Amino acid sequence: MTLLAVDRLTKRFGGVLAAKDVSFALNVGEMLAIIGPNGAGKSTTFNMVGGQLRPDGGRVTLAGQDVTGLPPRQVCRLGVGRTFQVAQTFLSFTVLGNVQMALIAHHRQTRRLLANAAAMHREAALALLDRVGMAAQAARPVGELAYGDVKRVELAIALAAAPRLLLMDEPTAGMAPAERAALMALVAGIARQEGIGVLFTEHDMDAVFAHADRILVLVRGEIIARGTPEEVRADPEVQRVYLGHSGTRAAARARRAADG
Incomplete structure (x- = not known):
């Protein structure tokens, strides 16, 4: 079932065509990765979907x-x-306070903050933290956490809005390899169990090949390839302009991980 439909999105910055006729669909419970070299138009496309940028042309449809x-x-x-x-x-x-704040905002209860914020949505917040493996650290200030744990808290904050679609911009940036794998496995499990569509940009090809159901490859604002990780890895044009040998190695590691 289609959750997100993007049709011919186009964006110019002066004389630079950052995105040209970008079209794709994302299904319920699916992980869709957008990859490409720096300046390919990934962030531009991502931000048009999320509302940070207004497209010059095209259409974005969410659940119709x-x-x-x-x-x-x-x-x-x-x-x-x-x-x-x-x-x-x-x-x-x-x-805990971070996730409570997200729930308070989601329920539009910010006017009640001064009265009893610490008691509001406590159980729901703890349940979300348990979902991302952070319930045991609920009482710690976020500033004391390792960065990988901070990213898990941010995921809980995003889930507080009960999203149908989750947009993740470089979700593993700044994380150690083991943390990256654990976070992406967590996201993939949540997406499939709860029927959340996930659109993400990522430079870590291990994360992409291991967890994306489908991949879009952008180069100079245009999609040059799309398909399953195996199809994208085998595409000669993708190999030539972006992946090279790194894509082959990443795909091999992903297969070994899947095989246990």
Whole structure:
């Protein structure tokens, strides 16, 4: 079942065509990766879907509703969660407090903050933290955590909005290899169990080949290839302009991991 449909998205910055007629669909419970070299148009496409950029042409549809050009807050209200390349959290708040704040915002209860914020949505927040493996650290300030754990807290914050679609911008950036694998496995499990579509950009080809159901390859603002990880890895043009031998090695590692 199609959750997100992107049709011929186009964006110019002056004389630079950053995205040209970008079209794709994302299904419920699917992990779709957008990859490509620096300057390929990944972030531009990603930000048009999330509302940070208004496209010059094209259309974005979420569960049949046209969301083209809506601001990020409205997009979020329609069931879109997001994580960022640099984790967005309140470092001085506790892990639990961060997720409670997200739930309070989701339920539009910010006017009640001064009265009893510490008691609001406590059980729901703890359940989300348990879902991402962070319940044991609920009382710790986020600023004391290892960066991999901060990214898990950010994931819980995104899930607090009960998203149908999760946008993840470089989710493993700044993380150690073992942390990257664990986070992406967690996201993939949540996506499939809860029917959340995940659109992510990523430079770590190990994460892409191990966890994406399908991949889009962007070069100079245009999609040059799309398909399963195996299809993309075997594409001669993708090999020539982007993956090279690194894609072959990453795919081999992904297969070994899948085989146990």
